Amino acid sequence: MSTGEKLIQMVIAIALFFAIVAAILLLTQRFRSRRGELVQAAGFVLPATILIALGLLYPAIKTIYLSFRDSYSTKFVGLDNYKTIFTSKAELTVLGNTAMWVIITPIAATLIGLVYAVLVDHARMERLAKALIFLPMAISLVGASIIWKFVYDPRIGLLDAITGKVGLGSDHVWYANPSAHPWNNIWLIVILIWVQTGFAMTVLSAAIKAIPTDIVEAARLDGVGGFKMFRYITVPSIRPTVVVVLTTITITTLKAFDIIQTISAGGAYHTSVLAYEFYFQAFKAFNSGLSAALAVLIFVLVLPIVIYNVRQMRKADAR
The missing domain is CATH 1.10.287 (Helix Hairpins)
Structure with missing residues (x-):
C-alpha cells in the first residue's frame, strides 16, 4: 500500500x-x-x-x-484442559518457568532501578546516567534479544570473552544447555531485567524527587543519613510507587513472548513460559482447547494484580 x-x-x-x-x-x-x-x-x-x-x-x-472444548472445539471436555495444565509434566515445567520469571524479574528490576535512582539523585551527570540506564527501554524486546544473543554467543560473545580473561574458561553454552534447566531461564530473565530496569528507575526517580523537602531536612537534622535515610524515609515515602512498578513489571513478565521466540528457538531447552505456550498450542499444535485454557489462566493471574494496582492508586489519590 x-x-x-x-x-x-x-x-x-x-x-x-x-x-x-x-x-x-x-x-x-x-x-x-x-x-x-x-x-x-x-x-x-x-x-x-x-x-x-x-x-x-x-x-x-x-x-x-x-477452554472447555477439545482440541478441535467439537466436543465438551469439561475441566480436562485445565487438568492437563496442572498435571502434564511439560505444562508443569512451563508453570515453573513462569513462576521463576514472575518472582525474579519484577523484584530484581525494581530493586536495581531503585538503588540506581537513589545513587544518581542530584549527581553531577544525573541526566546522562539516567539516559544510559533508560536506553534499553527504547529497544524492542526482539532487538534486545538479538543483542543478548550475540553477548551469549560462545564464539564471539562478550560474556565468553570476559570469563576467558578472568580465568573461568570460554565456549560456555549459556542458555541452550539441556542439563542446566534453571540457568537456561535465568539467562533469558536477565534480558527482561535489563530492559525493565530503565522503566523502574525512571518512575521511582520521579517519586523520590516528589518527596517533600521538609521531611528530608527534618530527618537530616535528627542525624539520619546514608542507608537509614534510604530505609526509613525514602522507601516508606515512595511505597505506593514501588507497588505500581512491581505490579506493572509483573504483568509485563506474564506476557513475555518475544524473548522466548527470538533467542531460545521457541521455548527449547525447557524455557517456555505461559504466554509462549499459549501461542505454541494455538498456532503450531492447533490445540484450541488447551490454548484457550492457557489464555484464561494468564487472565486469572493478571486480574488480581490489576485490581490491587487500581485500589492502591485510588488510596493514593484519596490521600
Whole structure:
C-alpha cells in the first residue's frame, strides 16, 4: 500500500468519525430535558460500548467457552484442559518457568532501578546516567534479544570473552544447555531485567524527587543519613510507587513472548513460559482447547494484580 493510499484512508476515517458525531448531535439536539441529555449521552457512549463488547467482551467469553472444548472445539471436555495444565509434566515445567520469571524479574528490576535512582539523585551527570540506564527501554524486546544473543554467543560473545580473561574458561553454552534447566531461564530473565530496569528507575526517580523537602531536612537534622535515610524515609515515602512498578513489571513478565521466540528457538531447552505456550498450542499444535485454557489462566493471574494496582492508586489519590 502506497503512502497516498494510506493518506486517503486516514482522511476517510477522520471524515467518518466527524460524520458520526454530527449525526448523533443532529438526532439528539431536539432533546432539551434531563431525559434528552441522557439520550444524547447514550448516543455517544453506545457506539464505544458496542465496540468494547465486540473487541473485548465477546473474545473473552469465546475464549472461556473454548477452554472447555477439545482440541478441535467439537466436543465438551469439561475441566480436562485445565487438568492437563496442572498435571502434564511439560505444562508443569512451563508453570515453573513462569513462576521463576514472575518472582525474579519484577523484584530484581525494581530493586536495581531503585538503588540506581537513589545513587544518581542530584549527581553531577544525573541526566546522562539516567539516559544510559533508560536506553534499553527504547529497544524492542526482539532487538534486545538479538543483542543478548550475540553477548551469549560462545564464539564471539562478550560474556565468553570476559570469563576467558578472568580465568573461568570460554565456549560456555549459556542458555541452550539441556542439563542446566534453571540457568537456561535465568539467562533469558536477565534480558527482561535489563530492559525493565530503565522503566523502574525512571518512575521511582520521579517519586523520590516528589518527596517533600521538609521531611528530608527534618530527618537530616535528627542525624539520619546514608542507608537509614534510604530505609526509613525514602522507601516508606515512595511505597505506593514501588507497588505500581512491581505490579506493572509483573504483568509485563506474564506476557513475555518475544524473548522466548527470538533467542531460545521457541521455548527449547525447557524455557517456555505461559504466554509462549499459549501461542505454541494455538498456532503450531492447533490445540484450541488447551490454548484457550492457557489464555484464561494468564487472565486469572493478571486480574488480581490489576485490581490491587487500581485500589492502591485510588488510596493514593484519596490521600
